[in-house]
Amino acid sequence: MPELPEVETVRRRIAPHLPGKQLIATRLGAPKLLEIGDLDALTGLAFLPPERIGKYLLLPLCGAREMTLVLHLGMTGQLTYAPADAEVSDRFRRLPSGYQKPLGVHSEDRHTHLVLALSDGSRLLFRDPRRFGRILSLETADRLSTPRLSRLGPDALGIGDKEFARRFRDTQGRRNVKTILLDQSFLAGIGNIYADESCHTAGIHPTTLGQDLGKLRLERLAQAVAEALGRGIQNAGTTFRDFVHPDGSHGSNQEDLRVYARSGKPCLRCGTILVKSVVAQRGTVACPKCQK
DNA sequence: AATTCGCCCTGTCGGC
DNA sequence: TGCCGACAGGGCGAAT
Numbered sequence: 001m002p003e004l005p006e007v008e009t010v011r012r013r014i015a016p017h018l019p020g021k022q023l024i025a026t027r028l029g030a031p032k033l034l035e036i037g038d039l040d041a042l043t044g045l046a047f048l049p050p051e052r053i054g055k056y057l058l059l060p061l062c063g064a065r066e067m068t069l070v071l072h073l074g075m076t077g078q079l080t081y082a083p084a085d086a087e088v089s090d091r092f093r094r095l096p097s098g099y100q101k102p103l104g105v106h107s108e109d110r111h112t113h114l115v116l117a118l119s120d121g122s123r124l125l126f127r128d129p130r131r132f133g134r135i136l137s138l139e140t141a142d143r144l145s146t147p148r149l150s151r152l153g154p155d156a157l158g159i160g161d162k163e164f165a166r167r168f169r170d171t172q173g174r175r176n177v178k179t180i181l182l183d184q185s186f187l188a189g190i191g192n193i194y195a196d197e198s199c200h201t202a203g204i205h206p207t208t209l210g211q212d213l214g215k216l217r218l219e220r221l222a223q224a225v226a227e228a229l230g231r232g233i234q235n236a237g238t239t240f241r242d243f244v245h246p247d248g249s250h251g252s253n254q255e256d257l258r259v260y261a262r263s264g265k266p267c268l269r270c271g272t273i274l275v276k277s278v279v280a281q282r283g284t285v286a287c288p289k290c291q292k
Numbered sequence: 293a294a295t296t297c298g299c300c301c302t303g304t305c306g307g308c
Numbered sequence: 309t310g311c312c313g314a315c316a317g318g319g320c321g322a323a324t
Contacts, residue, residue: 075317130301
C-alpha cells in the first residue's frame with residue numbers, strides 16, 4: 001500500500017523525466033477513478049517538478065493555464081514511466097508467495113487506467129488492479145481547497161518533534177495512538193505499515209490512549225515516526241506485491257520491517273512472539289512485552 | 293459531535 | 309482440483 005515513503009519514492013524517480021515536456025494526450029480507461037475535473041484541460045500544458053502531500057502525488061503543469069493532476073495510488077496503484085525507446089517486457093517475476101509481478105516497464109493491460117503521452121514519445125502509466133486509487137484534475141491556484149486535500153494535516157515528513165507534540169495534544173477525543181497516526185488530518189502520509197513500525201520503535205502499544213502519553217513518550221513517538229518514514233524512503237519503499245518504482249523495480253523496506261507482516265515471529269528487540277490484532281479496523285502487529 | 297460501519301474493488305490464499 | 313469465503317485496506321459518506 002503506497003504510503004508516504006512509497007509515494008515520495010515515485011515522486012523522486014519520475015522527477016528527472018518530466019520538466020519541460022508537454023502532455024500531448026491522455027487516455028482514461030476507468031472513468032470512475034477520475035473524481036474531479038477534466039483531463040482534456042491538461043493537454044498541451046508542460047510539466048513542472050512533481051510534488052507530494054501525504055500520500056498524494058501532485059503533477060503541476062503550466063502553459064495556457066495552471067493545472068495540477070493529482071494522483072492517489074490507493075492500495076495497489078502503480079505509476080510507471082515508459083521512455084520513448086522503452087523495451088516493453090511482459091515477463092513476470094514469481095515472488096516467494098507465488099504472486100507474479102510484472103518485471104520492468106509493462107505493456108498496457110486491463111488494469112492500466114490512465115495513460116499520459118508526453119511530447120518526447122514517453123508515457124506515464126497509471127495501473128491499479130484494485131481501483132482504490134483516485135485521479136483529480138484541478139486548477140493549481142485552488143488545488144488545496146479541494147475537499148480531499150483541504151482535509152489533510154501537514155505532511156508527516158519533516159514535521160518537528162514540537163509541532164508533532166502540539167498537534168497530537170490538540171487531537172480531540174479518547175482515541176488510541178494508532179488511530180491518531182492513521183488520521184490524515186493529524187499528519188498526512190502515515191498508513192498501516194508505518195503506523196505499526198513507528199509504534200514499535202517508540203515502544204508504545206498501538207492501543208494506548210493518546211491522552212495517556214507523557215511528554216517523554218510523545219517525543220519518542222515523534223522521533224520514531226521520523227525514523228520509520230526516513231528508513232522507508234532510504235529503502236525506496238516497501239514492496240510486498242504491488243508497489244513498484246516508475247521503472248518497474250521494487251523497494252527493499254519489506255526486508256527492514258520490525259513488526260508489520262511479522263506476526264508470530266520473534267520481536268527483534270526482545271524475542272517475544274509478535275501478536276496480531278485489529279486496531280482502528282486495521283490488521284495490527286505489536287510486541288506484547290516491549291510495547292506498553 | 294465523535295466514532296464506527298459499510299462500501300468500493302480484485303487477487304490471493306486457506307479450508308473443505 | 310476446484311469452489312468459496314475471508315482477507316487485505318485508504319478514504320469517504322452514512323449511521324449510530
